[in-house]
Amino acid sequence: MNVRLGERFGSVGRIWQGCWPVGADSAVAAWLQAQRISLPAVTRRDLARALAQGAWRSSGHRLVLPIYDPWGELTALAGHRVSGTAEPQMQVLGARQADGLVFANPCARRVLAGVTRDRWRWRTVILTAGLVDYLQWAAALAASDEGPAVIGLLESGSAVWAGRIPDGCRIIVRGDTSRDVAAMAPRIVELLGARCEVIVRAGV
DSSP: OEEEEOOOHHHHHHHHHTOBOGGGSHHHHHHHHHTTOOHHHHHHTTOOEEOOSSHHHHHTOOEEEEEEOTTSOEEEEEEEOOSSOOSSSEEEEEESOSSSOEEEOHHHHHHHHTOSTTTOSSOEEEEEESHHHHHHHHHHTOSOTTOOEEEEEOOSSOOGGGGGSOTTOEEEEETTTOHHHHHHHHHHHHHHTTTSEEEEEOOO
């Protein structure tokens, strides 16, 4: 992951607010459809947007996802390449810290912020890794306001996010769709197994 540290949070927020819905960019829309990711679901839950302007457009990094810190605060943006051959495939702008950064759907952000502990009925967290796998799961489970929470891990070594997961949750590690999160599974079990039900789906 290519992370540029030191950008101000304000600039991240301004770029995000200036982005378009994913359906407004034909290249972004085509890429999402090729990955079997629902455009209406992405738009409804504001999971991603299309970059309206800037250097990333010319390099093909036009699909933009918000990245959150372990407390559910917007801290960076990921630009994923949907056209061209520029490397790396994903770039990250604006990280105030490089530890514990995640993709998170609206329910997951509330969980990380600690505002759903008493009224969250689903109490289920889907753990994925990587932008594509995260988007596929978050879009597929976008129908309900109540959950489940979907978290996309960006770094294998960080454990900061785990401390934000409430006791008694059901954690589903989607190792069947992501080799990256399958490799993280033993560490996830170590971090959460004593206080949550951790289910590892294997099979990739």
